[in-house]
Amino acid sequence: MQFTSAALAPYNTFGLTQTAEQLVVLSEREQLSPLWEAAQNQPLLVVGEGSNIVFTQAFSGLVLVNRLQGIEVTETDEAWLLTVAGGENWHQLVCWTLEQGMPGLENLALIPGTVGASPIQNIGAYGVELAQFCHQVETIDWQTGQTRLWSVTECEFGYRDSVFKHAAREHVILSVTLRLPKAWQPVLGYGPLAELGEQATAQQVFDRVCATRQTKLPDPSVLGNAGSFFKNPTVVTPQAEALKLAWPALPVFATVPGWSKLAAGWLIDKAGLKGTRVGGAGVHTEQALVLVNYGGATSEDVLRLAALVRERVEQLFGVRLEPEVRMMAAQGETYLDEALACLNLN
Template identity: 80%
Template sequence: MQLTPASLAPYNTFALTQTADRLTVIEQREQLLELWQARQDEPLLIVGEGSNLLFTAPFHGLVLVNRLKGIVVNETGDAWLLKVAGGENWHQLVCWTLEQKMPGLENLALIPGTVGASPIQNIGAYGVELAQFCEQVESFDWHSGETRHWSAAECAFGYRDSVFKHEARHHLILSVTLRLPKAWHPVLGYGPLAELGEAATAQQIFERVCATRQAKLPDPAVLGNAGSFFKNPKVVTAQAEALRLAWPALPVFAAEAGRSKLAAGWLIDKAGLKGTRVGGAGVHTEQALVLVNHGGATAEDVLRLAALVRERVEQLFGVRLEPEVRMMGPDGETCLDEALACLN
């Protein structure tokens, strides 16, 4: 199989014009073993739709694009078990489950990306996370050439985190098995969903989530972006309470014992950063949590804008924001500070 240098522009929603030394699209499982047997000593990057990636430099290695398809449903007395191939589109899966009268994922509607990417980031929105439904993850280990099955506990899910962002980043996710309980209960604790009331249906929640996201979040096909650029920061509860004394409108949410979660978008907005631009990159004018490509933005533009946002928020609130977007350097995952250092 001949692999040649390729543009990464179609494989990142930021629409940055980076390249990879080699790239191939995986549509059949058999391709993986063939590629693995012919593997070289080079960096590896596994990509779904690139909706949570920032390529900070050309990638000097092999990029595998996961386009495996298929959904298999097994029904038990109290739940539906869905084994979903990693290349399936996440939002289309949510739509399909509702059409099949299998509710549960409606709060996660319109989250961009593939099913295979969902456990890596432990995607979440409006009070729901993937970890609540994940029964098992099946992956291909690029180091050994073997297939592995991970229980939910072995996935080590955390806030926008999992084992697949750390020691298992060389695993390509073949499928995710989701358990959707038949005893469905609406999750209405966040924002506009509370207005629906306890009698809300899954379809009503889905529609409200879609309307809310579409009103606030730019369409990557129109304005390049990677969704929420920063995580909602967690601070000790005493710090959150002190901040709310100074800023009574500050949204604060309960986290684990002794800690609270703050709304990063609110902090960025109050720091006066909406609409701020660095080169072709900017803070979105409607949702400050999103950094966008206004056209022709470079990775350097986005990195310097992210650093500016982080600095201003820390100066004003004493809270240091951490990127949610995964940053990829020339030979693998990097971080904001490392990527900035490479610019100098």
């Protein structure tokens, strides 16, 4: 099998102009065996639509673009089981389930990316996470070439986290099986959804989520971005209570006992960072949680801006933000401080 080098701008929604030493589009399972044999002993990165990735350097290995397609449905008395190929578009899947009368995923509408990417970050929005519906994940082990089925427990899901996030070079996600219970209840605990009332239909929830996201979040096809750049930070409850006294409008959400979650976008906004730019990268003027490419942004611009945001928020609130986006260096996943050090930006 022959590989070719390629520009990565079409494969990341931030629109950063890095390159890959090798790139292959995976559209058929029959490609896997020869691909695995030819690609041993080199860095591997699997990309869906690149909606949660910031390339900090040119990638010196194989970028595998997952375009596997297909949905299989099995029905029981209690639920629908959907086995969905990793290359399917996530939002289109949400739309399809509603069209088929299978509610449950409506809170996760308009989250960019593919089904194969969804378990890596344990995607979530408006009080719902993928982990609530994930039944199993099918992968190919890139070390052995063997396929494996992971139970939801084995996936080790956490807040924007999973076992796959920490083993990105070891497993290619081929499909995800979702379990959608027939005993459906709307999840309305977050923001504008509460206004709908307990009699809300799944379609009404879907419509409200889409309208809210379209109002707040820039379209990456118009303004390059990778969605929410930072995680909502979790702090001990006494710290959250102290911050709430100083900043009464601060949104605080209860999590596990003794811990509270803060709204990262609110913290960035109150730090006066909306509209701040470094080169071609900037904090979005409407949604402070999103960093955007205003045109010609480089990896260095994005890293400098992210570091500035983190520093300002920590200085004002004593809370250290952690990026939600995955950062990719020459050999694989990296972190903000490592990426800064590699580019001599510290």
